[in-house]
Amino acid sequence: MHQEHYKTSAISKYQQGVTLIEVLVSMLLMAIIGLGAAYISGRTAVLHRDQNLHLHTVNQMRQYLESSAGSGCSNNVDLDVAGKKVTVNCIVQTKDYNVITKDNGDNVIVTPVDREVTVVSPTVKVVEKTDSTTHWNVPIPVEIAP
Numbered sequence: 514m515h516q517e518h519y520k521t522s523a524i525s526k527y528q529q530g531v532t533l534i535e536v537l538v539s540m541l542l543m544a545i546i547g548l549g550a551a552y553i554s555g556r557t558a559v560l561h562r563d564q565n566l567h568l569h570t571v572n573q574m575r576q577y578l579e580s581s582a583g584s585g586c587s588n589n590v591d592l593d594v595a596g597k598k599v600t601v602n603c604i605v606q607t608k609d610y611n612v613i614t615k616d617n618g619d620n621v622i623v624t625p626v627d628r629e630v631t632v633v634s635p636t637v638k639v640v641e642k643t644d645s646t647t648h649w650n651v652p653i654p655v656e657i658a659p
Contacts, residue, residue: 563652569594570651574601574637578657586635597649600640607633634659 573592586603610630614622636658639651 566594566649566651567653567655570599570639570649570655571657573599574639574655574657577601577603578635578637586637589640591648594649599649599651601637602640604636604638605633606636607631 570592573594577590577592586605588602588604590601590603591598592601608631610632612628612630614624616622636656638656639654641650
């Protein structure tokens with residue numbers, strides 16, 4: 514039995530190292546794609562953290578307004594959000610309204626009840642702090658007002 518060795522042709526003689534170049538180019542492309550994916554995932558993680566911080570801040574502000582019912586509203590209140598503080602200012606605004614009751618014929622109904630109604634509405638707004646060790650700087654400005 515006679516074994517025949519691989520015969521080199523003139524075409525394959527000049528293509529030595531082409532596979533190595535193809536592998537190097539594909540590795541370069543994969544590295545660029547990997548760096549792009551890492552950058553995008555990092556930006557997504559920061560955006561997700563900021564949105565969560567905003568959501569927790571809004572929830573704490575709503576809870577503060579519901580618990581104080583506008584009576585304990587004051588400036589520079591520290592709310593606990595995820596282990597750090599968020600400083601908020603709370604301002605109570607009062608407005609008087611005059612209520613006029615009318616029937617279906619657009620006639621004014623005179624009642625013994627006082628027609629003056631006073632509406633008290635608190636407005637809560639986040640204050641930026643420079644001390645990042647104890648306070649969060651909320652990336653999205655938050656203000657809750659009626």
